[in-house]
Amino acid sequence: MDNAALIALGEKYVMRTYGRYPLALVRGEGARVWDADGREYLDFVSGLAVNSLGHCHPRVVAAVREQVGKLIHCSNLYWIEPQVELAQLLVENSALDKVFFCNSGAEANEAAIKLARKYAKEHRGPESYEIITMRRSFHGRTLATLTATGQEKFHRGFAPLPAGFKYVPFNDLASLRAAVGPRTCAVMLEPVQGEGGVYAANKDYLQAVRALCDDEGLLLIFDEVQCGLGRTGYLFAYQYYGVEPDIMTLAKALAGGVPIGAMLAKEKAAAAFGPGDHASTFGGNPLATAAGVAAFKALLEEGLVENARVLGEYFYQELERLAREFPQLTDVRGRGFLLGIEIDGPADAVVAACQERGLLINSLHGHVLRFLPPLTISKDEIDQAIAILKEALQEVLGQGAN
Structure with missing residues (x-):
């Protein structure tokens, strides 16, 4: 079944206790997941911090x-x-x-x-x-x-x-x-x-x-x-x-x-x-x-705790750099690979724009972007996520300062 078919069946049979994004994930490996239509995503939700080893370690x-x-x-x-x-x-x-x-x-x-x-x-x-x-x-x-x-x-x-x-x-x-x-x-x-x-x-x-x-x-x-x-x-x-x-x-x-x-x-x-x-x-x-x-x-x-400490600091600094480009990003906070950005703007729209470009993140309370990558994430994958996030912010908020 494709995304549309699975969503239709879910709407019919599953209680609506979740606000779900319009895709069905069917496979995962490492930091990547694939939906029922075959599209690939970089997963910075990680099952809400569950898949810290990546998918299917x-x-x-x-x-x-x-x-x-x-x-x-x-x-x-x-x-x-x-x-x-x-x-x-x-x-x-x-x-x-x-x-x-x-x-x-x-x-x-x-x-x-x-x-x-x-x-x-x-x-x-x-x-x-x-x-x-x-x-x-x-x-x-x-x-x-x-x-x-x-x-x-x-x-x-x-x-x-x-x-x-x-x-x-x-x-x-x-x-x-x-x-x-x-x-x-x-x-x-x-x-x-x-x-x-x-x-x-x-x-x-x-x-x-x-x-x-x-x-x-x-x-x-x-x-x-x-x-x-x-x-x-x-x-x-x-x-x-x-x-x-x-x-x-x-x-x-x-x-x-x-x-x-x-x-x-x-x-x-x-x-x-x-x-x-x-x-x-x-x-x-x-x-x-x-x-x-x-x-x-x-x-x-496997050195994953150290990876979260070292690359978590790198990720934090990259998010701070984005915040300097986009004044609507008012606060970067968190530790390791539990990071968030306060946004004076539509956080849900940024999440959707990232999803369209192949990056999964989520929002909290309509004004915080949350990032929960697996502890196995690489610097190259962080750079890819930052590039997608920047494009999404440009689409939703307008061109950054730099």
Whole structure:
């Protein structure tokens, strides 16, 4: 089927919970994807930071093929070999001690919320259940993670929302300190906000948040679902800040495209969970964790984190150069390969113009262009993307200054 046929069938049979671009992607390899009409695109969306190894990385493909022939699923009533191996890799390469596996970032954040409440009730008292999150944050679409998300647009139509969440401005320590009360059990934030518009935490702010949590006996939760696993040029975003969380959530890139989520915790917090406190039927299944082992080893062994740090800085500088040519580009921000440009103009039109020229990017809130290339991207591919973006900006905004 071509694009038109697939879109027609999708409109007929699939719930309209997504605003979709008018093409159907059917194949991918590395940083390239092809639609049902055979057109090729350079993919700087990467499945919204999922395909950090590029599409169909050979190590992940081989691991999935092998595992499918051995054991696709078994219950967590039994020990699962690749699950244990992936947990070991995560713990030995992070500052956390134990891992709970699930199937998505939202589920990982649900697990973090439950663990924080359970821990607080044991260590701070039965009325300690409130979690402070940040304005512009995004933590998921379940009722609890939707409520944790500090963006009112995601809340509309779903009241009554669960109790137990407060919101404060990001990078504002005074507001956070004022929000802490006897019911507070944790602070939850993204070191680099992705969905909220690509905003990075200030280093001194995160260090002060860690100190505040220590002083008040609160858990510090880092949502690294989008910004973790090499995307910021560090294996985990917290490493740049020199701040260790008590709980960290991962998903997206963890299994190279296969659905998975993980909630990691320091021993003191992890000990609050006992058998029956939390579970997931498919969490940590053999197929997903075998893919995760292969993907994580590729991340560690193929220089991809360093590539994100070095070429991420090059990409940032090239975007800044474009911003000097086009005064409507008012701010370049982000870290590594999680970058955004604030645009005083129609961001969606720029996305469409890029797509017509063979580059996939996306927009946020109608005024931010977001770039999430795979960590395998080359300098030549960045240059190609910049050239296409410049043409698109010239079409939509008018000729640049230079």
